[in-house]
Every structure is written in C-alpha cells, then in structure tokens.
Amino acid sequence: xxxxxxxxxxxxxxxxxxxxxxxxxxxxxxxxxxxxxxxxxxxxxxxxxxxxxxxxxxxxxxxxxxxxxxxxxxxxxxxxxxxxxxxxxxxxxxxxxxxxxxxxxxxxxxxxxxxxxxxxxxxxxxxxxxxxxxxxxxxxxxxxxxxxxxxxxxxxxxxxxxxxxxxxxxxxxxxxxxxxxxxxxxxxxxxxxxxxxxxxxxxxxxxxxxxxxxxxxxxxxxxxxxxxxxxxxxxxxxxxxxxxxxxxxxxxxxxxxxxxxxxxxxxxxxxxxxxxxxxxxxxxxxxxxxxxxxxxxxxxxxxxxxxxxxxxxxxxxxxxxxxxxxxxxxxxxxxxxxxxxxxxxxxxxxxxxxxxxxxxxxxxxxxxxxxxxxxxxxxxxxxxxxxxxxxxxxxxxxxxxxxxxxxxxxxxxxxxxxxxxxxxxxxxxxxxxxxxxxxxxxxxxxxxxxxxxxxxxxxxxxxxxx
Amino acid sequence: xxxxxxxxxxxxxxxxxxxxxxxxxxxxxxxxxxxxxxxxxxxxxxxxxxxxxxxxxxxxxxxxxxxxxxxxxxxxxxxxxxxxxxxxxxxxxxxxxxxxxxxxxxxxxxxxxxxxxxxxxxxxxxxxxxxxxxxxxxxxxxxxxxxxxxxxxxxxxxxxxxxxxxxxxxxxxxxxxxxxxxxxxxxxxxxxxxxxxxxxxxxxxxxxxxxxxxxxxxxxxxxxxxxxxxxxxxxxxxxxxxxxxxxxxxxxxxxxxxxxxxxxxxxxxxxxxxxxxxxxxxxxxxxxxxxxxxxxxxxxxxxxxxxxxxxxx
Numbered sequence: 001x002x003x004x005x006x007x008x009x010x011x012x013x014x015x016x017x018x019x020x021x022x023x024x025x026x027x028x029x030x031x032x033x034x035x036x037x038x039x040x041x042x043x044x045x046x047x048x049x050x051x052x053x054x055x056x057x058x059x060x061x062x063x064x065x066x067x068x069x070x071x072x073x074x075x076x077x078x079x080x081x082x083x084x085x086x087x088x089x090x091x092x093x094x095x096x097x098x099x100x101x102x103x104x105x106x107x108x109x110x111x112x113x114x115x116x117x118x119x120x121x122x123x124x125x126x127x128x129x130x131x132x133x134x135x136x137x138x139x140x141x142x143x144x145x146x147x148x149x150x151x152x153x154x155x156x157x158x159x160x161x162x163x164x165x166x167x168x169x170x171x172x173x174x175x176x177x178x179x180x181x182x183x184x185x186x187x188x189x190x191x192x193x194x195x196x197x198x199x200x201x202x203x204x205x206x207x208x209x210x211x212x213x214x215x216x217x218x219x220x221x222x223x224x225x226x227x228x229x230x231x232x233x234x235x236x237x238x239x240x241x242x243x244x245x246x247x248x249x250x251x252x253x254x255x256x257x258x259x260x261x262x263x264x265x266x267x268x269x270x271x272x273x274x275x276x277x278x279x280x281x282x283x284x285x286x287x288x289x290x291x292x293x294x295x296x297x298x299x300x301x302x303x304x305x306x307x308x309x310x311x312x313x314x315x316x317x318x319x320x321x322x323x324x325x326x327x328x329x330x331x332x333x334x335x336x337x338x339x340x341x342x343x344x345x346x347x348x349x350x351x352x353x354x355x356x357x358x359x360x361x362x363x364x365x366x367x368x369x370x371x372x373x374x375x376x377x378x379x380x381x382x383x384x385x386x387x388x389x390x391x392x393x394x395x396x397x398x399x400x401x402x403x404x405x406x407x408x409x410x411x412x413x414x415x416x417x418x419x420x421x422x423x424x425x426x427x428x429x430x431x432x433x434x435x436x437x438x439x440x441x442x443x444x445x446x447x448x449x450x451x452x453x454x455x456x457x458x459x460x461x462x463x464x465x466x
Numbered sequence: 467x468x469x470x471x472x473x474x475x476x477x478x479x480x481x482x483x484x485x486x487x488x489x490x491x492x493x494x495x496x497x498x499x500x501x502x503x504x505x506x507x508x509x510x511x512x513x514x515x516x517x518x519x520x521x522x523x524x525x526x527x528x529x530x531x532x533x534x535x536x537x538x539x540x541x542x543x544x545x546x547x548x549x550x551x552x553x554x555x556x557x558x559x560x561x562x563x564x565x566x567x568x569x570x571x572x573x574x575x576x577x578x579x580x581x582x583x584x585x586x587x588x589x590x591x592x593x594x595x596x597x598x599x600x601x602x603x604x605x606x607x608x609x610x611x612x613x614x615x616x617x618x619x620x621x622x623x624x625x626x627x628x629x630x631x632x633x634x635x636x637x638x639x640x641x642x643x644x645x646x647x648x649x650x651x652x653x654x655x656x657x658x659x660x661x662x663x664x665x666x667x668x669x670x671x672x673x674x675x676x677x678x679x680x681x682x683x684x685x686x687x688x689x690x691x692x693x694x695x696x697x698x699x700x701x702x703x704x705x706x707x708x709x710x711x712x713x714x715x716x717x718x719x720x721x722x723x724x725x726x727x728x729x730x731x732x733x734x735x736x737x738x739x740x741x742x743x744x745x746x747x748x749x750x751x752x753x754x755x756x757x758x759x760x761x762x763x764x765x766x767x768x769x770x771x772x773x774x775x776x777x778x779x
Contacts, residue, residue, distance in 0.1 A: 295477075298477065299481060303481065303484070303485065304485070304714070304751060304756075305714070306714040307485075307714070307748050307752060308488070310736055311488060311489055311748065312492070315488075315491065392606075396608060399608050399610075400608065400718065403610050404721065404733050406733070416608075419611070423610065423614050426614050426617075427618065427621070430618075433611070433614060437610075437611040437614075440607075441603075441606045441608070442606075444608075445602060445605075445606035448602070448605060448606060
C-alpha cells in the first residue's frame with residue numbers, strides 16, 4: 001500500500017474567494033436605458049435625432065441669431081438669389097444719358113453693300129458698370145446702317161447664342177446704348193452687331209462686363225443710409241435669398257418653421273394625449289362602454305379628413321386668404337385622435353389579461369395604481385412611436401392646406417404657404433420654392449426615420465423587418 | 467356576411483348624413499355671404515336673390531329642404547355661375563378627377579407591388595437600397611414639390627429634345643395624364659412599396675413557403691403562387707384609405723397642372739364661398755370616399771375570410 005493519505009492542516013489553503021458569484025456581470029438596464037442603447041446603435045435613427053434637434057435649434061435660436069424682420073419688404077432686392085455678403089456702391093442718380101452720337105460733320109463709313117458688313121469693333125464701357133445702368137459705346141462700322149445690342153449670361157458660342165436682344169439703334173450715327181433692364185450683380189456678355197439693313201454682320205464683338213451692385217443717392221436717402229457717391233455700404237446679406245417682395249427668406253424660413261413645427265408638434269401632442277385617455281378608458285372598462293366608444297371612434301375615422309379640415313376652417317369663420325393656425329390645430333386634433341385611441345385600447349385590452357396585472361389586482365391594487373403603474377408605462381413606447389409618426393403627418397397636412405390656400409395665409413409665413421408663393425416663380429427663381437420645400441422634406445424625413453428607429457428600439461413586437 | 471355588409475353600410479350612411487349636416491352647419495356659420503358681392507346692389511335685388519336661393523327661409527327649413535333635395539340627388543344651383551346646377555358641375559368635372567385618380571391608383575398599386583417584391587427579393591443588396599432610398603424620398607417630399615419638379619423636368623426635356631411629347635400642363639389625351647397621375651400616385655406608391663416589402667419578408671418566413679420549397683417547387687413558382695399571392699393581401703386593405711389620399715391629393719396636382727378636375731373646382735368654390743357648390747362637392751366627395759372604403763373592405767373580406775370572421779365576432 002502506498003503512503004497513507006494523511007492530510008495535514010498545511011495542505012489546505014483557502015481557496016481564492018470567488019466573489020459575487022451570484023451577481024449578474026452586466027448592470028441591469030431599465031426598459032428606457034435598454035431602448036436608448038438600441039437606438040444608439042441605429043445610425044439612421046441617431047442621425048435623424050440630431051436632425052430633429054438641429055431643426056429645433058434652427059427654429060428657436062435661429063431668429064435670435066439672425067435678427068431680421070421676416071416681414072420687411074425691400075422692393076429694390078426682389079427675388080435675389082442666395083448671397084452672403086453684399087456691398088453696394090453709392091452712385092449719383094443716373095439722369096439722362098445723351099449717348100455717343102457721331103458728329104454731323106464727320107463722315108459715316110460708307111455703306112458698301114450688304115455682303116460686306118463688318119462686325120462691330122471693340123466695345124467701350126462709359127463710366128462704371130453697375131446694377132443701375134450699363135452704358136456702352138462703340139466705334140462706327142463700315143457698312144452699318146444700324147446696330148443691334150444683345151446681352152447674355154455666358155460667352156456666346158455662335159451667332160445664334162447671343163442671348164437677350166436688348167434693342168437696336170435707330171440710325172448708324174448712334175453709337176451707344178444704355179442698358180437698365182433688370183440688372184443683377186453678375187457678369188454679362190454684351191454683343192453689338194452691325195446691320196447693313198437687310199443682313200446682320202456675320203462676325204460680332206463681345207465684351208464681358210462685370211456689374212457691381214449700386215444704389216443711387218436718392219434711393220439711399222429713402223432708406224436712411226448715409227450716402228456719399230463713390231463710397232460703398234454693406235447691405236444686409238440674404239443667405240437664402242429674398243422672395244418676390246424682397247423679404248429675407250432665411251428669416252421667413254425660421255418664422256415659417258415656428259408655425260409649421262408648432263402645428264406639427266402641438267397638434268400630435270394634444271391628439272395623442274386625447275387618444276390615450278379615450279383608448280385607455282375604453283380598453284380598461286371594456287364591455288358596453290368600450291363598444292359605444294369604439295363605434296364613435298370608427299365613425300370619426302370614416303370622415304374624410306381633408307374635407308373636414310377645410311370645413312372646420314370655414315366653420316370657424318375664416319375666409320379665404322386669412323390665416324387660421326388655431327382652427328387648423330383644433331381640426332387636426334378633433335379628426336386625428338381615433339387612430340391613437342384604437343392603438344392604445346388594443347394595448348390596454350391585452351395588458352388587462354397579462355399575468356402581472358392580474359397579480360397586482362389580486363394583491364388589491366386599485367384602478368389608479370393599475371393604470372399609472374402598469375398600463376401607462378407599458379404603453380409608453382407605443383405612444384411615443386405613434387407620436388413620432390403623427391408629427392410628419394401633421395406637418396404634411398399643414399403644408400398641404402397652406403399650399404392650396406386653406407391654411408396659413410400671407411403675410412404669416414409657413415413652409416406650405418412659402419412653397420405656394422415660391423412655385424409661381426419656380427422657373428426663374430427656384431430658390432424661393434427650394435428652401436421651404438427642402439425644410440418640409442428634411443423634417444418629415446427625420447421624424448419618419450426617428451419613428452422607425454424608436455419602433456425598433458422600444459417595441460420588439462412591432463419591429464420592422466429590415 | 468350579409469350582416470357585416472349591412473353594418474358597414476349603416477355606418478356609412480350615418481357618416482354621409484353627418485358630413486352633409488356638418489357641411490350645412492359650417493356653411494351657415496360663415497360670416498361672409500355668397501350674395502355679398504357686386505350682384506346684390508340694392509336691398510330689393512338682395513331680397514330677390516335671397517328668395518331665389520331660398521336663403522330667406524329659417525335655417526331649419528333650409529336644412530330640411532336641402533336634405534330632401536339631396537336624397538333625390540339634387541345638390542342645387544351654383545351661386546357663382548348663373549343657372550348652373552351643382553350636379554352639372556360634378557358631372558362635368560368629376561370624370562376628369564376620376565380618370566386621373568384611377569390612373570394614379572393603378573400606378574401606385576402596380577408600382578408598389580412590383581418595387582416591394584423586388585426589394586424583398588434583393589433584400590440588403592443594392593436594388594433594395596436604391597428602391598428604399600426612393601421610397602423614403604417619396605414619403606418625405608410633398609406632392610406639390612414633386613409636381614413642380616416634374617413640370618420643370620418636362621420643360622427642360624421638351625427644350626432639349628425640341629419636341630413636346632409630354633405637355634407641361636392642361637388636360638387632353640393620355641399624354642396629358644401620364645405625369646400628373648405619376649405625381650399623384652407617388653406617395654401612395656412609396657407607402658405600398660414599404661408595406662409590400664415587409665409583408666413579403668414576413669411571408670417568406672412562414673411554414674408553407676418552407677413546405678413548398680421542401681416539395682421541390684421552382685423558385686419562380688413559389689414566388690408567384692405562394693409568396694406574392696399572400697403578401698398582396700395587406701396591400702389591399704390600404705387601398706380604401708389610398709383612394710381617399712389620392713382623391714384629395716388631386717387638389718394639389720390639379721391646381722399645379724391646371725387640370726379641370728373637381729378638386730380644383732372645390733378649392734375655387736371655397737375661395738368664393740359658393741355655398742351650394744361646397745356643400746354639393748363635399749357631400750359627393752365624402753359619400754364617394756366612404757363608399758370606396760366600404761367596397762374595399764367588403765372585397766377584402768371576400769378575399770381573406772379571416773377578416774370577415776374577426777368582424778363578426
């Protein structure tokens with residue numbers, strides 16, 4: 001037999017303490033913490049959350065930072081394209097320009113025949129070319145009977161590409177032209193063509209002219225600007241351009257955001273609350289009350305939504321062309337709650353039968369405790385998702401109604417009414433439509449994606465299978 | 467089944483009655499008056515006009531007369547246009563709206579089912595991403611922006627090609643209808659695509675698809691006869707509301723494209739406070755929408771018996 005196994009005390013060492021064997025290694029997360037973690041993983045939802053926050057900052061802080069009166073009209077800067085810094089030159093009032101006339105005594109270059117008309121020789125700019133006027137003069141051309149003036153916004157490539165025909169001189173003696181037609185601070189390409197009477201010259205001379213924004217002294221005085229001809233002044237910049245009345249579009253977009261987001265957020269909050277109460281009561285009590293309440297909700301759902309929005313407006317005594325923010329809010333609330341009520345009722349009906357609710361009831365919980373401790377927290381996720389999806393719907397409705405002139409009317413801006421105004425001059429000044437339309441789209445997009453993300457994070461049963 | 471249809475019809479009739487009454491009340495709450503224009507110059511003329519349109523009678527009597535007339539299908543005479551009955555206006559303008567709407571619905575359903583099925587087949591591959599990008603765009607961009615954008619595109623296209631295959635605005639043959647119908651159906655198409663996609667993915671996880679695959683059926687056969695047929699069901703449920711969206715969406719598209727439809731006429735009538743035309747078109751539109759939703763629901767209960775059972779319980 002081997003050595004007897006005789007353990008001594010020294011053979012035993014205390015085992016290393018395996019502490020907290022029974023504790024869970026991860027910290028336990030509450031429902032909301034868990035949801036937040038799941039939302040954080042979802043890139044799209046997170047980006048849209050930042051977008052929503054950005055929009056709120058734009059709406060609430062924007063008007064403070066960009067302190068510009070959205071209703072201020074400036075008829076000298078109508079439908080301006082977006083610009084950041086504008087300086088304008090003070091110039092004397094243009095007065096009447098006599099132009100350049102060939103002296104009677106000097107001889108005209110002979111009209112030699114229609115085939116040999118030369119193109120106009122080089123152009124001279126008389127004075128400074130500003131948005132007030134551009135004064136052109138040129139050398140007489142052999143064979144020219146009169147001259148045609150064209151203006152283009154790019155270098156003409158051929159004789160067919162000369163741009164806007166501005167006018168023509170009456171005689172060959174007139175060797176100048178004054179352009180005052182809707183001048184914008186940009187580079188224009190002026191072309192002078194001599195005409196032999198029947199045929200225009202085949203070659204042409206083009207001169208690029210860069211225009212500077214200018215204000216005449218009398219205009220400056222009207223605006224209370226200290227005007228000394230020759231000096232420059234910094235004009236208010238319009239990062240989004242101006243609209244058809246010269247109002248600043250950035251200020252209007254911010255102001256419009258306040259109106260659009262107010263309706264878009266306030267209305268859903270109210271009708272979701274209403275729907276939660278209605279659906280909660282209906283689902284909690286069940287039976288006859290539930291049947292009656294749901295019949296009524298079904299009936300309201302069956303009402304044609306937009307027709308009633310318009311009818312409400314009329315019912316409130318708001319005529320065409322008047323603003324109706326409040327009636328729109330009321331109409332949205334009164335017509336939109338039943339869907340929420342139905343969703344909440346379904347959830348409450350389900351929860352009523354859950355074991356933990358039964359247990360709480362068995363332990364003697366009163367209805368208030370049941371509703372506030374069990375029912376509402378368990379429907380909160382669903383309510384939040386419904387709310388997030390209700391917001392883009394409300395913003396769309398507002399935009400739609402304002403667009404057809406049944407919502408917010410001028411001068412109050414909203415994104416819908418701004419789009420309505422912008423669409424009229426869509427082809428010439430697209431920025432007037434693009435900015436409000438862009439903001440509507442981005443807002444709706446952000447809330448939709450956020451809603452998707454919230455649904456995935458909050459409610460595994462409703463998770464979209466993507 | 468009969469009980470179900472009867473119940474739906476009863477709710478529908480009550481709804482239409484409520485719409486008519488609400489319209490009537492709304493009209494009479496308006497401070498303006500359709501006769502408050504240059505026509506009624508003196509008190510006598512005004513009184514005569516009021517007598518002609520029955521506005522001198524008490525409101526309750528007007529209501530009873532109006533309801534009675536409506537039951538007979540008579541919506542009265544328009545205020546803004548001399549001697550033109552509302553029925554005439556509806557008869558003239560509704561077919562235009564209906565043609566546009568049917569075409570838009572056709573685009574929306576065909577497109578929605580097609581794109582939705584494609585995204586489900588190419589799930590998480592580039593066709594899926596591309597289509598879903600456009601779907602998100604279609605949901606987020608308002609229809610008037612689409613309308614304006616498409617007009618701009620048509621204009622440029624016509625300039626570049628030097629032809630005018632697609633007119634920018636107006637109403638006529640199919641060439642005029644194509645783009646407005648597409649614009650009108652756009653958002654519905656986007657919603658249907660999304661719906662079709664999730665419904666297709668749901669169906670593809672079911673037991674009967676696995677069984678079909680185990681039986682050795684071809685992929686095409688499974689796709690067409692098993693997957694698509696079942697996945698289309700939920701799409702049909704939203705057709706009712708889709709009709710409503712498309713009909714009212716017509717307000718915008720009709721005004722942007724200058725289409726002489728009933729929606730555009732309705733907007734004009736509201737602006738002119740033309741009592742009878744507003745009431746007539748509202749009740750007509752309302753009744754039409756309510757009936758459409760009921761029709762779709764009944765149709766659906768025929769296609770999917772589970773719904774019918776649920777409703778009867």
